[in-house]
Amino acid sequence: MKACLDRTGTVEGLERVLYEASVRPGARGILLLTCDANHYEPLTIDPVLKRTRLPVAGAVFPAVFAKTELLELGSIAVSLPSAPRVLACGGDRSDEADITKSLMESGLGNHPTMLVLTDGLASNPTAILDALFDVxxxxxTYLGGGAGSLTLQQRPCLITNEGLVRGGSVVVGLDLACGIGVGHGHAKVAGPHQITAASGRLVRSIDWHPAASYYRHLIQQRLRPGEDDTGGVVSRNFCLAMNRLDGEFVVREAVRVLDDDSLEFAAEMPEGELVDVVRADRAGMLAAATEARQEAQKNLSAPLRTNLCFTCCARRIFLQDDFEKELQALDSGEVPLFGAITVGGEIGNNGDRYLDYYNRTCVVGAFEV
Amino acid sequence: MNDLLLRFKILFDVLLSIDEGIDVTSILNRTLRVLLRKLGCAAGGVFVPKADSGAEKFELVVSVPRHIQSSDTLLQAADFVREMPAEEFLQGQLDPSPVHRRVGDRDFFHVLTLPGFGLLVLVKIGAKLPEELLQSMQPIVKRLAEACLAQQRKSWLQESNERFRALFENTQDSLLVFDESGAVVEANQQAQKRFGLSHEQIRAAIDAGLGLTPPGRTWSDLFAASGPNSSITWEQDLKDGAGQKMEAEIRLGIYSFQNHKRALLWIKDITERRTMEREQLRIERERERAKRLESLGLMTSGIAHDFNNMLSAISGHTELALLDVDKKDAVMQRLHHIEAATRSLSALTKQLLAFSGSGRFKLEPIDLGQLAEEILGVIRVSLPQNIDAILHGSPESCAVMADAAQMEQIIMNLVTNAAQAYEKNGGVVEVAVGRTGLDAKAIAARGLALDPGDFVILIVKDQARGMTAQQVGQIFEPFYTTKASGRGLGLAAAQGIARGHKGAICVSSTLGVGTTFEVLVPALDEARHQPFAPAEKTPAPVGKAPGEHEGTVLLVDDQPEVLEMAQLLLERLGYEVLAASGGREALSIFEKHKHKISVAVVDLTMPEMDGIEVFDALRSMRPELRVILSSGYGNEQVSLRLQNRESAHFVQKPYSLSQLQTALENAMHRSA
Structure with missing residues (x-):
C-alpha cells in the first residue's frame, strides 16, 4: 500500500491526493483518512468523490498519521492493490435487523478482511458489530474504529464514492490477509464495581451512587501523592474496564459529565456490568503500542509490508507530547505506517472472541501488501 | 474473590437474558451472546435431538454467529455434537458432566447438557474454559433448559390453540358451546353470522327456532342423562337469524371442561345436500320410468309389427273379397265391418308404434311454429265455443328435422287434452313455440336424458283443473287415462314420437292451477341444412283402374299369408307376380327373369337376408330397378337407411289395394 499526503486540508488538496492515489501502478481502490479540521462539507467534496474513478472508502478523524508524522489538517489517500467492496450501511434510524439484511445481501462474506469505519458519535454504534458478528x-479479520470530531458534535464523517455521510458505517471488504494486534496498557487499581443504571453510552449510577461524583470519589482515593487529576471534568489517568472471564478487560473511557451528575462514555456501557477502575500509565501504554504492532505481525501469516493503525483519541490526550513516542512505537521503521486517531472506539479482532468496541486502545493491522 | 464475583455476575446476566427472551430462539440467542461476550468465546450453539431417518441425531437450532463458519474448531464441534448419542440423551442416560475437546494446539470446545432439552456448545479460541466455571454453570444451564422447555410447551399449547381456533372458526358449520344452564358460552363465526352477532342474539334466535334440542328432550334432561363424551345426532328444520328455513343435521356432544359439563352443538346446514338428494331421487325415478317405457316400447313395437303383418293379410283379403262379392250380397255388409275394424286396428297399431318411438319417420326440415299455426287453425274449428287456442309465435327460426305427420299428432294430442281439461268451464289453451339452448344442468333439472344443445320448444299450457303428483307420474304410461273415453295412448304416443326424434316431453302441473307440457325437439342446424328448400314437385301418378296395369313384379315377403295376400292384390291390379318367401329365393328368381321384372316389392324385416340387403343385391344387378320396401314398422333407423337409397320407395303395412297401387305408380313414375 502506498500513501499520498495532503497537508493543506483544501478541496483541491483532496482532489490531488485522490488523483495521485488512483493513478499509482496497481491501484484498485483508495482508503481515504482525512482530518476533521479540514471542515469538509458534502456540498464541496461530494463532486470530487463522485469523480474519482476507483472505489473510495474512508472517514473523517480528529487526526491522521503516516509513519510518525501526525496530521491535524489534510488527508492521507492510501492506494489499495486489491479492489475493495464498499458498503455504506445503517443510519441513525437503522436497527440491527436492517444492518443484518444489508450485510447479507452485500456479498462481503468472501473477503478475508473487513475494514469497519463507524460514525463514533452515532446513537447505535454497537449494532454494526453485532450484525457483522452474526452474519x-x-x-x-475485523479492523477499524470510530470516526468523528473531538467536539463530540455529530457531523458527516463517513466517505464513499457517493459522498460524505453522517451516521451508520462503511464496511470495506479487502482481499488481503491481515494480522491484528491490540493493546491498551492499563492496569486495575480498584473494583469490582457495578454499573447500576445505564442506557447506551450514558451511565447514571455506579454502585447505586450518582455516577460522576462517585467515579470522581473512586479516582481520588487512588491518586498517587502529588498526582493531580482534577484539571478536567473527567479523569485522564483513570478509566473503567469491563471484566472478561479470560482475564481480558475492555476499557471504557468517560468523555463527559452531564448536568444530572451522570457520565457519558465513549462506547456503550451495559447496565449491570461489573467494572474495575484502571489506571493509565505512560510507559505501559507505549509498551502496549509496541506489543500491539508485534502481535499484529505475529498474526500475519505472510511477510509484513504495511501497518494500518487505529488508536484512541484519549491516548493522545493522555500522552500529550509523548504521543509522538506512541507513533514511534507503532512504526517499525521498516514498512509504511498509516493510521487515524479514533473517536468512540476501536475495532480489532483476530477471530478469537466476541466482536466488541475497545476504548483507549490501539489496534494495529499488519498487511501483506 | 473478584473471579468468583465475576462468575456470579455472568450467571446473573445469563438468568436475566433467559427471562428477557420471548421464545425459545430469542432466549437461546440472548443467552449465547451474553455467554460468548463474558467468557470471551468465539462462537456457540445449541443442538437438540431430532429424528432423522429413524435414528435420533442432534441438530443445530441456534448458533451465534448465526452461520456455522468453516473453521476447523467450529466444524469439529458441530460434527462432534451431531454424532452424540441422542437416544441416550432422550432417555436421560447421557452423563450430564461438561465435555471438553481440544482442537488443534490451543483451541477448545465445551459441551454442556441442557437437561431434557439439548446440548450447549461453547467454542473458545486459544484457551480452555475453567472447569470450576463450567461446573458452577450447571444450575444456570438447568434453568436455561427449563425455560426453553417451558417456552416450548407454551408455544406448542399456543400452536394447538391456534390450530383448534382455526378449525373452530373456519368450518362451514355452526359450532356452539353451551353451559349447563343452556347459555351460549362460545360460538364460531359461522354461528354468529347465521344466528346473530352476540351470544344473546344467538340464544334468542335459537329459542325462536325450535329450541335446538332433540325431539322430546330438554337441556336439563340432556345434561343430567348424558355422561362425558356422549353424543346424540338428529335432523331438524331450523330458522336462522334472518328467518330463513334451514334443514340441519345437529350433533350434540357432552364433554367435561374444568369440572363443568359443556355441550358442543354442531349444526350442519344440509339444505343443499337434501335438495340435491331429492333431485337425484327424482332423476333416478325418471330414468327408471324411461327405462321401463323403453322396454315396453320395444315389446310394443314387436307386437305391432307382427300385428300389422296379420292385419295386412286380413285387410288385403277383405279388400279382395269386397271386389269379388256382389254389392247386393249380404256378405258385403259384413266385409265392410271387417274392413272398418281393420282400419281401426291399423290406427291403433300406429299409435302403438308411435309410443314405442319406432313409428315410420319421414324426416324432413319443418318449422314447428308454422306447423303449430296450421294445426291450431284446424283444431279451433272443432273446439267448443268457450275454449280458445292462441299461439305465441317466435321471431326465431323453429326449424327441426322431423316427421311432419308425427309432430302434427303431438300437437293435436296436447291441444285436445288441454281443451278437454277445461271440461264445461271453458278457457284458453296457450301454445308457444320458440328456440332455447339447454345445457347439461338445465336438462338435468328437467329430469331428461338428452344431449345438451339447441332445441325448439313447444309449450302447451292450460289453466284448467291441473293434476295430482300421482297423476303426473303416470300420465305418459300407455293405457293410462283420466278421461271417460280414450285408450290412454295419446300422451304415450306423443312421448314416443318425441323420443324417436331425439327429443322429449315434460310436464308440470299444479292441482287447481293448470298444466304445462313442454315438447323439446333438437333444433335444426341451419348452417348445415337447407331447411326449406323448395320441394321437388312430384307429378301426380297416373291413376289406372285395377287390372289395367302391366309388367312383372317381384314380390318378396317371409310371411306366407302376407305373401299370398299381396300376390293376389298385385295380380288384381293386373301385374304378373313372381313371389319369393326370402331374399335368396328372390335373387335367384331375379337372376332368371332379370329383364322381365319391372318392380320389386320387398319386405324389410326378414330372416337371413333382410330387405335392405336384398335391395342392395338387386340394385347391384340392375341399378335402375324400381324397388318398394314394405314393413310393419319403419323405425327411424330404417328411415335413415332408406334415405341413403334415394330411389327406394316405401309402403307401410298393412296396405290396401289403393295404397299398393299408389306406391307402385309412384315408383314407376319416378323411376321412369
Missing amino acids: FGLEI
Whole structure:
C-alpha cells in the first residue's frame, strides 16, 4: 500500500491526493483518512468523490498519521492493490435487523478482511458489530474504529464514492490477509464495581451512587501523592474496564459529565456490568503500542509490508507530547505506517472472541501488501 | 474473590437474558451472546435431538454467529455434537458432566447438557474454559433448559390453540358451546353470522327456532342423562337469524371442561345436500320410468309389427273379397265391418308404434311454429265455443328435422287434452313455440336424458283443473287415462314420437292451477341444412283402374299369408307376380327373369337376408330397378337407411289395394 499526503486540508488538496492515489501502478481502490479540521462539507467534496474513478472508502478523524508524522489538517489517500467492496450501511434510524439484511445481501462474506469505519458519535454504534458478528462470524479479520470530531458534535464523517455521510458505517471488504494486534496498557487499581443504571453510552449510577461524583470519589482515593487529576471534568489517568472471564478487560473511557451528575462514555456501557477502575500509565501504554504492532505481525501469516493503525483519541490526550513516542512505537521503521486517531472506539479482532468496541486502545493491522 | 464475583455476575446476566427472551430462539440467542461476550468465546450453539431417518441425531437450532463458519474448531464441534448419542440423551442416560475437546494446539470446545432439552456448545479460541466455571454453570444451564422447555410447551399449547381456533372458526358449520344452564358460552363465526352477532342474539334466535334440542328432550334432561363424551345426532328444520328455513343435521356432544359439563352443538346446514338428494331421487325415478317405457316400447313395437303383418293379410283379403262379392250380397255388409275394424286396428297399431318411438319417420326440415299455426287453425274449428287456442309465435327460426305427420299428432294430442281439461268451464289453451339452448344442468333439472344443445320448444299450457303428483307420474304410461273415453295412448304416443326424434316431453302441473307440457325437439342446424328448400314437385301418378296395369313384379315377403295376400292384390291390379318367401329365393328368381321384372316389392324385416340387403343385391344387378320396401314398422333407423337409397320407395303395412297401387305408380313414375 502506498500513501499520498495532503497537508493543506483544501478541496483541491483532496482532489490531488485522490488523483495521485488512483493513478499509482496497481491501484484498485483508495482508503481515504482525512482530518476533521479540514471542515469538509458534502456540498464541496461530494463532486470530487463522485469523480474519482476507483472505489473510495474512508472517514473523517480528529487526526491522521503516516509513519510518525501526525496530521491535524489534510488527508492521507492510501492506494489499495486489491479492489475493495464498499458498503455504506445503517443510519441513525437503522436497527440491527436492517444492518443484518444489508450485510447479507452485500456479498462481503468472501473477503478475508473487513475494514469497519463507524460514525463514533452515532446513537447505535454497537449494532454494526453485532450484525457483522452474526452474519460473517469470526472467520473474518475485523479492523477499524470510530470516526468523528473531538467536539463530540455529530457531523458527516463517513466517505464513499457517493459522498460524505453522517451516521451508520462503511464496511470495506479487502482481499488481503491481515494480522491484528491490540493493546491498551492499563492496569486495575480498584473494583469490582457495578454499573447500576445505564442506557447506551450514558451511565447514571455506579454502585447505586450518582455516577460522576462517585467515579470522581473512586479516582481520588487512588491518586498517587502529588498526582493531580482534577484539571478536567473527567479523569485522564483513570478509566473503567469491563471484566472478561479470560482475564481480558475492555476499557471504557468517560468523555463527559452531564448536568444530572451522570457520565457519558465513549462506547456503550451495559447496565449491570461489573467494572474495575484502571489506571493509565505512560510507559505501559507505549509498551502496549509496541506489543500491539508485534502481535499484529505475529498474526500475519505472510511477510509484513504495511501497518494500518487505529488508536484512541484519549491516548493522545493522555500522552500529550509523548504521543509522538506512541507513533514511534507503532512504526517499525521498516514498512509504511498509516493510521487515524479514533473517536468512540476501536475495532480489532483476530477471530478469537466476541466482536466488541475497545476504548483507549490501539489496534494495529499488519498487511501483506 | 473478584473471579468468583465475576462468575456470579455472568450467571446473573445469563438468568436475566433467559427471562428477557420471548421464545425459545430469542432466549437461546440472548443467552449465547451474553455467554460468548463474558467468557470471551468465539462462537456457540445449541443442538437438540431430532429424528432423522429413524435414528435420533442432534441438530443445530441456534448458533451465534448465526452461520456455522468453516473453521476447523467450529466444524469439529458441530460434527462432534451431531454424532452424540441422542437416544441416550432422550432417555436421560447421557452423563450430564461438561465435555471438553481440544482442537488443534490451543483451541477448545465445551459441551454442556441442557437437561431434557439439548446440548450447549461453547467454542473458545486459544484457551480452555475453567472447569470450576463450567461446573458452577450447571444450575444456570438447568434453568436455561427449563425455560426453553417451558417456552416450548407454551408455544406448542399456543400452536394447538391456534390450530383448534382455526378449525373452530373456519368450518362451514355452526359450532356452539353451551353451559349447563343452556347459555351460549362460545360460538364460531359461522354461528354468529347465521344466528346473530352476540351470544344473546344467538340464544334468542335459537329459542325462536325450535329450541335446538332433540325431539322430546330438554337441556336439563340432556345434561343430567348424558355422561362425558356422549353424543346424540338428529335432523331438524331450523330458522336462522334472518328467518330463513334451514334443514340441519345437529350433533350434540357432552364433554367435561374444568369440572363443568359443556355441550358442543354442531349444526350442519344440509339444505343443499337434501335438495340435491331429492333431485337425484327424482332423476333416478325418471330414468327408471324411461327405462321401463323403453322396454315396453320395444315389446310394443314387436307386437305391432307382427300385428300389422296379420292385419295386412286380413285387410288385403277383405279388400279382395269386397271386389269379388256382389254389392247386393249380404256378405258385403259384413266385409265392410271387417274392413272398418281393420282400419281401426291399423290406427291403433300406429299409435302403438308411435309410443314405442319406432313409428315410420319421414324426416324432413319443418318449422314447428308454422306447423303449430296450421294445426291450431284446424283444431279451433272443432273446439267448443268457450275454449280458445292462441299461439305465441317466435321471431326465431323453429326449424327441426322431423316427421311432419308425427309432430302434427303431438300437437293435436296436447291441444285436445288441454281443451278437454277445461271440461264445461271453458278457457284458453296457450301454445308457444320458440328456440332455447339447454345445457347439461338445465336438462338435468328437467329430469331428461338428452344431449345438451339447441332445441325448439313447444309449450302447451292450460289453466284448467291441473293434476295430482300421482297423476303426473303416470300420465305418459300407455293405457293410462283420466278421461271417460280414450285408450290412454295419446300422451304415450306423443312421448314416443318425441323420443324417436331425439327429443322429449315434460310436464308440470299444479292441482287447481293448470298444466304445462313442454315438447323439446333438437333444433335444426341451419348452417348445415337447407331447411326449406323448395320441394321437388312430384307429378301426380297416373291413376289406372285395377287390372289395367302391366309388367312383372317381384314380390318378396317371409310371411306366407302376407305373401299370398299381396300376390293376389298385385295380380288384381293386373301385374304378373313372381313371389319369393326370402331374399335368396328372390335373387335367384331375379337372376332368371332379370329383364322381365319391372318392380320389386320387398319386405324389410326378414330372416337371413333382410330387405335392405336384398335391395342392395338387386340394385347391384340392375341399378335402375324400381324397388318398394314394405314393413310393419319403419323405425327411424330404417328411415335413415332408406334415405341413403334415394330411389327406394316405401309402403307401410298393412296396405290396401289403393295404397299398393299408389306406391307402385309412384315408383314407376319416378323411376321412369
